[in-house]
Amino acid sequence: MQYNTEEEFLKNYNPNEFERLSMTTDILLVSVSSRKQDNYRKTSKKMMSILLAKRNDYPYKDMWCLPGGFVNPKEETLEECAKRVLKKETNLSNIYLEQLYTFDDINRDPRMRVVSTSYIALVDKNRLDQKISDNASWFDIIFYDEDEDSISVTLDNGSVNFSIEISKKLRERTTDRYKFEEVKNDYLAFDHSIVIVSGIERLRNKINYTDIVFNMMPEYFTLGDLQQVYEVILNKKLLDPAFRRIIVDKVEKTDKVQTGEGHRPSALFKYRR
Amino acid sequence: MQYNTEEEFLKNYNPNEFERLSMTTDILLVSVSSRKQDNYRKTSKKMMSILLAKRNDYPYKDMWCLPGGFVNPKEETLEECAKRVLKKETNLSNIYLEQLYTFDDINRDPRMRVVSTSYIALVDKNRLDQKISDNASWFDIIFYDEDEDSISVTLDNGSVNFSIEISKKLRERTTDRYKFEEVKNDYLAFDHSIVIVSGIERLRNKINYTDIVFNMMPEYFTLGDLQQVYEVILNKKLLDPAFRRIIVDKVEKTDKVQTGEGHRPSALFKYRR
DNA sequence: TCAAAAGTGTTATCCCTACACCCATGC
């Protein structure tokens, strides 16, 4: 249908002229957890954590999924929808949020077409009080292994523990974009295993050329803590002097000192604004 | 609404339970044009070109926009929709295509909510025969200037010439994501000026760490040509020896030679697979 | 002959890696 005048345009409005669909936003909320070590001298071990929600409705009963919700087209933009979901789940408003990718799993819901725009959100877990939604739970990424053509992830929330396996294949040889496909996944609903893996890839890339990591840090932190966060995201050990050289311009030393750790106390730094 | 059994789930299906919206895909098709120089010795000057379509329907009459179209939710994914549009506009099927961003301009169409997922597509113009859609036209980017907080672009298709100005502002100080806003734009419909600028940013970034540039090159090319394409995308002059060192592993020298150019003939290379 | 681009070599500089080393603490 094509209109030539304003009159025609307004008069001929037919709400069913175009096929409609529903949209959702899904949010990959990432943080970092610490687990105390037995040896009193050792620093606590760090892991990435993501927030998952348990479904108790048919047909996804007892599966886990990323927090998300349908977009209300009359009221909110996609980003506003994502913020609304985050607020509901964490009771926090000012969380770092970045659009990840728009996935459209054509058969996601048998009743209607759903397109989902996913977001990645980063937060310092210490900012969260206890008011997380009842059906939500933090899962630690206790294992993450990536090679040429597959990714393997193990998640654990203290009582539930499961692994997923994703195959990766370069889409075109001219680019860095991968096609991810589920190989093994018995616990995550929809295509959320793919969203998780894509988000972690994004995070891992961006940590090298942006300061997003500071969205996951408390106001004051030691360089050791910061280095461990880098290491857990990059999934490799870094050399201390090299790390300090990279980070030195991004942080500011404060007067504060952290003691009582079974070794030499460390200076507390904060992000340089 | 929540379902506990399959029976309940299927029986209670209500197509209006969730608010619907319409989706479109918009495609930023980028190529490189050459313009012969007066001096017979000089190589022809290169410019980026993008494909725009002229609207002749109210309320966008005589404005230009990116090729695009509504997604048919029953029949196609977003990417399939983008490919369908590209096929219609260029008569080509195997064009490099990459999802750019999902923009949702809440007041894009006064009659209904439209969300648009944009794609960037790269092509070697030589592959295109004359069968471009009647209302479509290649615009050369004859001027592109970017500084700390604004971008200025001038487009020209031989008969129409216009400029747009976009302000850019870092969204958060921890990241590299910019908020773009139109400052001046009298010719481009919707939010397409923002899509164009975002796409060029993406291309400029990716050229440094991927091989996407070869999607815009013919099978055989000289290193001088290739370097000029890099230069026009990066918007700066590169030093010959440095460029050759970077590129040497990506290309293969062939027996072919290009002569008749008013200077020493150059070897033809092709992309190393 | 000459202007333009093709193509190559060489040096200085920067940055990163790797390693060595000393310091300060709690038990």
Place this chain on the structure above:
DNA sequence: GCATGGGTGTAGGGATAACACTTTTGA
């Protein structure tokens, strides 16, 4: 005392930038 992490200095190697230089062609 000692294991552990905090914190710093330095030598070596690889990549890059800048420049100089030679080659080859069409008009």
